[in-house]
Amino acid sequence: xxxxLETYLQQSEDYEVLLAKSGFKECAKIINEKAEKVFYxxxxxxxxxxxxxxxxxxxxGICPSKGTIIISYTKPCHGTAAIEIPVKNEDIESIKEIAxxx
Amino acid sequence: xxxxILLGCPESPSQTPMANYVSWKLSNLGWDxxxxxxxxxxxxxxxxxxxNQYIKNKIDIDSTLNTxxxxxxxxxxxxxxxxxxxxxxxxxYHILKIKALALIFEKDLDVLEDLTNIVRESTxxxxxxxxxxxxxxxxxxxxxxxxxxxxxNVRD
Numbered sequence: 001x002x003x004x005l006e007t008y009l010q011q012s013e014d015y016e017v018l019l020a021k022s023g024f025k026e027c028a029k030i031i032n033e034k035a036e037k038v039f040y041x042x043x044x045x046x047x048x049x050x051x052x053x054x055x056x057x058x059x060x061g062i063c064p065s066k067g068t069i070i071i072s073y074t075k076p077c078h079g080t081a082a083i084e085i086p087v088k089n090e091d092i093e094s095i096k097e098i099a100x101x102x
Numbered sequence: 103x104x105x106x107i108l109l110g111c112p113e114s115p116s117q118t119p120m121a122n123y124v125s126w127k128l129s130n131l132g133w134d135x136x137x138x139x140x141x142x143x144x145x146x147x148x149x150x151x152x153x154n155q156y157i158k159n160k161i162d163i164d165s166t167l168n169t170x171x172x173x174x175x176x177x178x179x180x181x182x183x184x185x186x187x188x189x190x191x192x193x194x195y196h197i198l199k200i201k202a203l204a205l206i207f208e209k210d211l212d213v214l215e216d217l218t219n220i221v222r223e224s225t226x227x228x229x230x231x232x233x234x235x236x237x238x239x240x241x242x243x244x245x246x247x248x249x250x251x252x253x254x255n256v257r258d
Contacts, residue, residue: 079184
C-alpha cells in the first residue's frame with residue numbers, strides 16, 4: 001500500500017510541526033530557512049501521496065542528514081502548516097523527479 | 103458544461119448565501135453545477151437549502167482535489183476570504199487549466215489586498231475583489247458583472 005500523508009498525520013506522532021495555523025508564504029519561508037536543500041514543485045503535484053496546495057513554485061525541503069522532508073500542509077479552516085516528516089530515500093528521489101525550476 | 107464552485111472556510115457570513123446564489127444563477131444558465139467544500143461549509147448549505155433547490159451536487163473539497171484532472175470541469179468559481187482559500191483556488195486553477203473567476207472578499211482592506219495580489223500573481227483568472235463580510239450585496243453585484251464578462255469570453 002502506498003504512503004498516505006493524511007492517514008500518517010492522523011495516526012503517527014513521528015513528525016514535527018515547525019509552524020502551524022499560518023499563511024502559505026510564512027511556511028514557504030520556514031521551509032527555505034530550515035531545509036538543507038529545497039526543490040520546487042507545481043501546485044497539485046503529489047508528494048507522499050498527497051497533493052501539495054499553495055502558490056507556485058511550492059518549496060519542498062529536503063534534509064538528507066536527518067532523513068526528513070519539510071512540506072506545507074493546508075486545510076481550509078486551519079490555514080497552512082510547515083511539517084517535517086521522516087521519509088525513505090526513494091521518497092526523496094520521487095520529489096527530485098517532479099521538481100521544477102524556480 | 104460543468105461548473106465547479108469552490109468554497110473556503112465558512113467563517114465569513116457572506117459565503118453561504120452567495121454560494122447558493124452563484125449555484126442558482128449558473129444552474130439557470132444551463133450549467134451542471136458542483137460545489138466543493140469542507141463538511142462544515144456543506145452543512146451550512148444543507149440547512150439553508152434542505153430540498154437541494156439551489157445546489158444539486160455537494161462534494162468534499164479534499165476528495166475532489168485528490169482525483170482532480172485537467173479539464174474535468176469547464177468553469178471554476180472560487181470563494182477566497184482567507185490565505186488557505188487562496189492556496190486552494192490557485193491549486194485547483196493550475197490543475198484544471200480552465201476559465202476561472204475568484205470571488206475575493208474580506209472586511210480588512212489590507213488582507214483583501216494581500217489575497218487579491220496572491221490570486222493576481224499566480225493565475226490569469228478573472229477577479230472580483232470587494233470589501234464584504236456580513237453584507238453579500240457588493241459581492242453579488244460585482245459577481246454578476248464579472249460572470250457576464252467571463253461567459254461572454256466562453257462563448258467566443
